[in-house]
Amino acid sequence: MATTLSDKVWDAHVVRTAEGEPDLLYIDLHLVHEVTSPQAFDGLRLAGRGVRRPDLTLCTEDHNTPTLDILKPIADPVSRLQVDTLRKNAEEFGLRIHSLGDPDQGVVHIIGPQLGITQPGMTIVCGDSHTSTHGAFGALAFGIGTSEVEHVLATQTLPQARPKTMAVTVNGELPEGVTAKDLVLTLIAKVGTGGGQGYVVEYRGSAIEALSMEGRMTICNMSIEWGAKAGMVAPDQTTFDYLKGRPHAPQGAEWDAAVEYWKTLRTDDDATFDAEVVIDAAELTPFVTWGTNPGQGVPLGAAVPAPETFDDPVERGAAERALEYMGLSAGTPMRDIAVDTVFLGSCTNGRIEDLRLAASVLQGQRIADSVRMLVVPGSARVRLQAESEGLDQVFLAAGAEWRAAGCSMCLGMNPDQLAPGERSASTSNRNFEGRQGKGGRTHLVSPAVAAATAITGHLSAPADLANAVSEA
Amino acid sequence: MDKFTNHVGIPVPLRRGNVDTDQIIPAVYLKRITRTGFEDGLFAAWRNDPDFVLNQDAWRNGTILVAGPDFGTGSSREHAVWALQNYGFKAVIGTRFGDIFRSNSGKAGLLIATVTPEVVDKLWEHAEANPGQEIEVCLESRTIDTGAERFEFSIDDHTRMRLLEGLDDIGSTLQHEQLISDYEAGRPAYKPATIPVKVAD
Numbered sequence: 001m002a003t004t005l006s007d008k009v010w011d012a013h014v015v016r017t018a019e020g021e022p023d024l025l026y027i028d029l030h031l032v033h034e035v036t037s038p039q040a041f042d043g044l045r046l047a048g049r050g051v052r053r054p055d056l057t058l059c060t061e062d063h064n065t066p067t068l069d070i071l072k073p074i075a076d077p078v079s080r081l082q083v084d085t086l087r088k089n090a091e092e093f094g095l096r097i098h099s100l101g102d103p104d105q106g107v108v109h110i111i112g113p114q115l116g117i118t119q120p121g122m123t124i125v126c127g128d129s130h131t132s133t134h135g136a137f138g139a140l141a142f143g144i145g146t147s148e149v150e151h152v153l154a155t156q157t158l159p160q161a162r163p164k165t166m167a168v169t170v171n172g173e174l175p176e177g178v179t180a181k182d183l184v185l186t187l188i189a190k191v192g193t194g195g196g197q198g199y200v201v202e203y204r205g206s207a208i209e210a211l212s213m214e215g216r217m218t219i220c221n222m223s224i225e226w227g228a229k230a231g232m233v234a235p236d237q238t239t240f241d242y243l244k245g246r247p248h249a250p251q252g253a254e255w256d257a258a259v260e261y262w263k264t265l266r267t268d269d270d271a272t273f274d275a276e277v278v279i280d281a282a283e284l285t286p287f288v289t290w291g292t293n294p295g296q297g298v299p300l301g302a303a304v305p306a307p308e309t310f311d312d313p314v315e316r317g318a319a320e321r322a323l324e325y326m327g328l329s330a331g332t333p334m335r336d337i338a339v340d341t342v343f344l345g346s347c348t349n350g351r352i353e354d355l356r357l358a359a360s361v362l363q364g365q366r367i368a369d370s371v372r373m374l375v376v377p378g379s380a381r382v383r384l385q386a387e388s389e390g391l392d393q394v395f396l397a398a399g400a401e402w403r404a405a406g407c408s409m410c411l412g413m414n415p416d417q418l419a420p421g422e423r424s425a426s427t428s429n430r431n432f433e434g435r436q437g438k439g440g441r442t443h444l445v446s447p448a449v450a451a452a453t454a455i456t457g458h459l460s461a462p463a464d465l466a467n468a469v470s471e472a
Numbered sequence: 473m474d475k476f477t478n479h480v481g482i483p484v485p486l487r488r489g490n491v492d493t494d495q496i497i498p499a500v501y502l503k504r505i506t507r508t509g510f511e512d513g514l515f516a517a518w519r520n521d522p523d524f525v526l527n528q529d530a531w532r533n534g535t536i537l538v539a540g541p542d543f544g545t546g547s548s549r550e551h552a553v554w555a556l557q558n559y560g561f562k563a564v565i566g567t568r569f570g571d572i573f574r575s576n577s578g579k580a581g582l583l584i585a586t587v588t589p590e591v592v593d594k595l596w597e598h599a600e601a602n603p604g605q606e607i608e609v610c611l612e613s614r615t616i617d618t619g620a621e622r623f624e625f626s627i628d629d630h631t632r633m634r635l636l637e638g639l640d641d642i643g644s645t646l647q648h649e650q651l652i653s654d655y656e657a658g659r660p661a662y663k664p665a666t667i668p669v670k671v672a673d
């Protein structure tokens with residue numbers, strides 16, 4: 001029978017199926033971080049259970065970790081306790097952990113791909129909603145809650161009801177200066193934050209095929225922002241080239257066997273999806289958000305919309321509240337919105353390609369006096385790589401801060417937060433009220449827009465900079 | 473997990489859509505390593521506002537939240553469920569929920585009752601017209617009874633059965649341990665392992 005990519009991966013992991021019950025799925029990789037795991041380990045201890053497959057489990061510290069003075073003890077005692085708890089749990093249960101100061105430490109969704117341990121055809125879970133990032137490799141990857149974390153630790157399986165399938169087909173070519181981030185922000189504005197609920201989405205079409213692995217990860221990362229359970233891209237030569245030679249990639253005959261299998265991981269030509277969205281890449285432009293959910297976005301060249309323009313009363317109410325929270329009035333051109341903070345980082349846009357793109361815009365430029373810019377690499381390795389390419393010097397010369405790896409201002413669990421009323425252009429994935437600090441106001445943007453905005457002090461694209469050395 | 477059959481309590485009308493898990497409990501409150509004590513962070517940004525529904529005497533002791541559409545979207549934090557439970561909520565009624573939030577609720581024993589937008593409107597109106605008056609949510613019959621009116625809600629059969637029986641998921645899965653071992657025996661050799669640590673060159 002003709003099958004979709006996600007169903008192929010699903011079918012290959014069913015341990016048990018029974019009428020009226022969810023399938024029991026085998027999990028190939030379980031990623032663990034400090035925030036959503038302590039209660040799960042406690043549960044194991046209470047029940048006298050162990051971790052079934054320590055060799056399929058990987059822990060890292062990212063959400064609470066400071067991005068300054070990383071070798072000193074964490075200043076906030078509550079954050080420190082949470083990180084220490086993960087270290088103790090990893091030791092007690094015999095799990096591999098990448099702690100602060102380790103070159104493989106970093107945001108959980110950055111380090112999996114970087115180690116080559118995220119591979120096509122796998123099932124990957126983590127107590128974190130942006131686990132969908134790993135779907136860029138053709139893995140079925142989704143976020144779970146703490147009770148499920150405990151379930152996977154104890155059994156290496158999860159009971160799951162089979163989701164519906166959706167295709168997002170992006171035809172054509174992205175115009176010059178338009179990035180994967182702009183594409184996914186446009187998609188979410190089009191379908192709404194609940195548009196993907198209940199679906200595993202496959203991103204396909206020529207514009208997706210042309211993306212680098214980093215760009216595909218940016219798109220899959222934000223699948224959850226429109227409600228999808230997971231996002232996937234069929235593996236291809238770009239995927240294989242990215243993986244080849246990474247520390248955990250198969251080698252020799254195993255590599256050949258793996259690639260042969262991976263090549264079968266594509267939706268059959270005559271397979272059908274339960275739903276489809278089609279986007280024409282040629283129509284896309286740099287895209288930014290004005291509101292307090294990722295679906296409240298417009299092209300950079302547009303203006304803040306008036307709430308009256310929304311037909312749905314719930315959306316209208318949401319827009320009114322968002323404008324009030326954001327301190328914006330309808331009709332203001334997006335380009336006139338001044339920011340005081342620029343955050344470049346997160347599992348959406350904290351990879352080396354994102355840093356290179358931003359550095360290419362900042363090369364030889366100074367950021368505006370009114371702006372503080374935090375550059376937070378997604379992982380310690382990304383930081384080292386950027387330093388070996390001299391990108392840190394570009395950021396520092398421009399007046400930006402060069403920080404250590406972690407989630408940082410993406411959610412402000414560490415000291416990197418917005419103060420009430422402060423406004424950021426952020427390459428992260430959520431502009432929820434208070435996400436980057438209580439009362440903070442967030443505009444989601446691409447790394448190119450983040451860099452140009454830092455220079456001008458108001459929302460801008462590289463094309464707006466008269467003298468920019470722009471490769472965007 | 474405790475069994476859930478039915479619950480009688482005060483409905484709280486939360487007239488907002490798109491209440492994501494960052495609103496239910498902001499990240500700075502997620503640092504505890506226990507399952508308790510999260511009630512302080514519940515709806516933290518709104519709790520200082522005297523007009524906020526939970527700051528009004530009629531609803532302070534509410535146990536049934538009547539939410540707007542797209543409740544619990546966003547982050548996977550089960551702390552959002554614990555914060556609601558720690559505060560005293562036993563059930564959330566709404567039209568659409570974030571997938572992970574709904575699944576977390578099922579595991580933790582918080583009832584998620586899905587109804588039509590019309591029913592939410594009626595329950596909001598009923599709660600506001602009769603502040604502090606209790607209603608009944610019955611999982612056995614999948615109904616909500618205000619005393620004046622009865623509404624049906626939906627919940628998937630499997631979650632309902634688990635809640636009614638108070639089943640422990642892990643215990644149920646471990647009954648199939650042999651199937652898990654059989655599956656493991658057939659996994660291809662090229663699948664990656666995290667240990668022993670291979671060193672990058």
Ligand code: SF4
Nearest residue numbers: 130346347407410411
């Ligand atoms: S970078 Fe942000 S979105 Fe990604 S895992 Fe960290 S907190 Fe979550």
